[in-house]
Amino acid sequence: MTRLFAPGERALLLDSKGRRYLITLAEGASFHSHAGFFAHDDLIGCQEGTTVRTGSGARYLAVRPTLPDFVLKMPRGAQVIYPKDLGQILLLADIFPGARVVEAGVGSGALSMTMLRAGAQVSGYEIRADFAERARSNVESFLGAEALSRYSVRAADIYDGIEETDLDRVVLDLPEPWQVVPHAAGAMRPGAIFLAYLPTINQTATLRETLAEHPFVLAETLEVLLRTWHVEGRSVRPDHRMVAHTGFLTHARYIGPV
Amino acid sequence: MTRLFAPGERALLLDSKGRRYLITLAEGASFHSHAGFFAHDDLIGCQEGTTVRTGSGARYLAVRPTLPDFVLKMPRGAQVIYPKDLGQILLLADIFPGARVVEAGVGSGALSMTMLRAGAQVSGYEIRADFAERARSNVESFLGAEALSRYSVRAADIYDGIEETDLDRVVLDLPEPWQVVPHAAGAMRPGAIFLAYLPTINQTATLRETLAEHPFVLAETLEVLLRTWHVEGRSVRPDHRMVAHTGFLTHARYIGPV
Amino acid sequence: MTRLFAPGERALLLDSKGRRYLITLAEGASFHSHAGFFAHDDLIGCQEGTTVRTGSGARYLAVRPTLPDFVLKMPRGAQVIYPKDLGQILLLADIFPGARVVEAGVGSGALSMTMLRAGAQVSGYEIRADFAERARSNVESFLGAEALSRYSVRAADIYDGIEETDLDRVVLDLPEPWQVVPHAAGAMRPGAIFLAYLPTINQTATLRETLAEHPFVLAETLEVLLRTWHVEGRSVRPDHRMVAHTGFLTHARYIGPV
């Protein structure tokens, strides 16, 4: 549905060179760049697709950010999981409305907001209190208050244990997920899915060994490669460079206790 | 939450060689294979992760199918969009709860059920009435009645026009999406997302040319490659073969009318 | 230069479905298939590109095999290194005419014939005498007697030591190349190149650790992916399936003794 830009909302600005800027609209504020500035009030009350101009003539097209746009531009400390992997995690972890999910480490909240938007109830574990706070703030900023009601982040180390029980999914983005496997087994319902994102293949091999020693089946490890194309008139070819690696995804289903 | 297998539910059976079978549980029915049979009643009332045995000793582990499991095993005619692409589409088309989506062609409903589960309201166009019926049946079978209330499929050719207006997303899996671009432009709200899945690069180039002639921005074409790994003890390497191609994804944002 | 097919030569036959057959032409012999037979004499004296017919009308186009054609069809026991990797090895190991190369294990000789054709002098190590014999036979069959004069294969275990000295290159296709690193260091001239082909990443990591403990620099590990395309009229797209993995190539330069 068409809604006009309102104060407090995010807008994604696109300049003539394809650079992107994420701003929060505020009455009386202005956006400054090397090419001059414009008043946020020029956008407030307009629809998406509006182009604003600075005094020196630079043009910025404004749209609302998508979740991938937001994730790549939001305040963040640790490396976020890339959108290419977020989409795959939704499918591999089979996130459904009402799913009881434990997530650790939460980081800046990119994965949290992806799963929350898909309807999950997410209990996060994050050892750094500042990260936990930022994740909550990012979730609220992008998804609003309803999502926060399905989200909690505790400043705890999931290596020490999981308080929840009868979980549908455990989704991990931390260095030693094999430390979590034994308590995950106790906290998950039969048929539940365990998924971990890991940067190196050594970590992945250690995780797979641990999973094989516990009641998990259908374990699979994979990597997602995304190749963008240049498609302009007579020039159709893959772009010259790409991200060759972010992380390995490993998922398995819990079938215990045996 | 732990729920026991009930009649009418789907179960995914896994044999000792990793083969998968999707069944619908029914009291009094049995599952037959070359290795003998077992009664569905042996599973009904059990939890996921239960192993049943045939008279001749073959073992089948039963879990509930995930959405990707179901998509690959459900009744289908046309080629379905693979899970690797479904996950990417959720992110690229930025599907959110309540999003007003037009989808065409619907095929067997794999993409419909992916977007419905993510909370969208989906109006489908499908020229083959038998496909439309099967898509509805697959959606109901996997997601239940609530999802059907957000889903309609009309037996119409979207090349002839789009009835809906003020759409948030238009998502296409049909041979000539460029025929849809002119009416999509009229049916979408400013800021809405257009996405098409196409098997060849020729079709993709034609679509991109058409998008460039209409008020769309941020057009991008990409392909998703998924590489699985063999991780067993000292043998850690990519699997020897992979799917090298399914389709090209193209997405853009509508910013008109200008 | 145009030369006519002669007895004793190899011919690659291509049928109407794209299947390939490698034969050795002999006067009086015939080629039999499920679609009938033709006499080798029908090809002898003809030029490449000739099509012969069986009595039942099946057609076979005959050309001389390229090195990649030969490698994929020659008598072989162990897995051969694929042409995609052979080409890369020529560049990474920087094979030049007259280069003094030690190669182990020789297997069926695919890599030997690739390096010999590029002008190298190759001393092979192969623990299985039958493999050594077949490698020599394949080299002679494809490259002729001159190449044999630059080729020797000894039935020895290179883990026990390298007899040669002042080597330009050491190229390995065997399970534990790290066992070779210490004596390779003694057998190579400063600036020489060490290269190993390994199926798993674990083996590769062990090799890299060993190289790092010896006087080698510029160590690099990589994998080569080859994606074929379907290009026919309006249908231009990658083929649907591909080889996702053969092996990892690791190369480094020796700079000792220090």
Next chain:
Amino acid sequence: MTRLFAPGERALLLDSKGRRYLITLAEGASFHSHAGFFAHDDLIGCQEGTTVRTGSGARYLAVRPTLPDFVLKMPRGAQVIYPKDLGQILLLADIFPGARVVEAGVGSGALSMTMLRAGAQVSGYEIRADFAERARSNVESFLGAEALSRYSVRAADIYDGIEETDLDRVVLDLPEPWQVVPHAAGAMRPGAIFLAYLPTINQTATLRETLAEHPFVLAETLEVLLRTWHVEGRSVRPDHRMVAHTGFLTHARYIGPV
């Protein structure tokens, strides 16, 4: 064989950050960097693997450049074909000693020197006289006088015709290879190989259409992807970025005249 660095030779310098510099050694000359300088005479008479120091303590390791090292650092105007593709071309075009090859456009000579080193006789076509001159100079510089005796480059447009006859291979790196197909057919012997390197898929599709209209068989199009790995202690993973595209390789065998 061990040879000591001599005046007139190339040396590849490697600094402590992995940067590479290609120099031509000359008595009395010096190498200058932001980190001071050293005299070429410090290297002349030394063996590969020698480390020299500038007055301010920066260290440079010196080895002879490999062909890939040289190609990436030699004087060049147009884009060169990358080593990953050069290796593949040697195999796909099945370059053998004495092969009569026509190559166009020659550019800076990277492909010429690769095929010459493999023993081919190369007749080059290059419309820009300055490129032709640089290609000859690069070939002589890296391969020496013997290779030049097998190499000629004429300043001619191969679209206008091919003077040679009875060719074994025609290898093209120019924008419209389909213009060459008709005369290539007349200049090649039966069984000869045609190969073209093209940056876009549109060009590739046009070439394939033209090949299909002429007496060529076994046409194949492919792309080579090379993924490097980071292998250091406990951190084993693909590098984060890679070259996603250089060009498409298309090859076919000539079987005419029909």
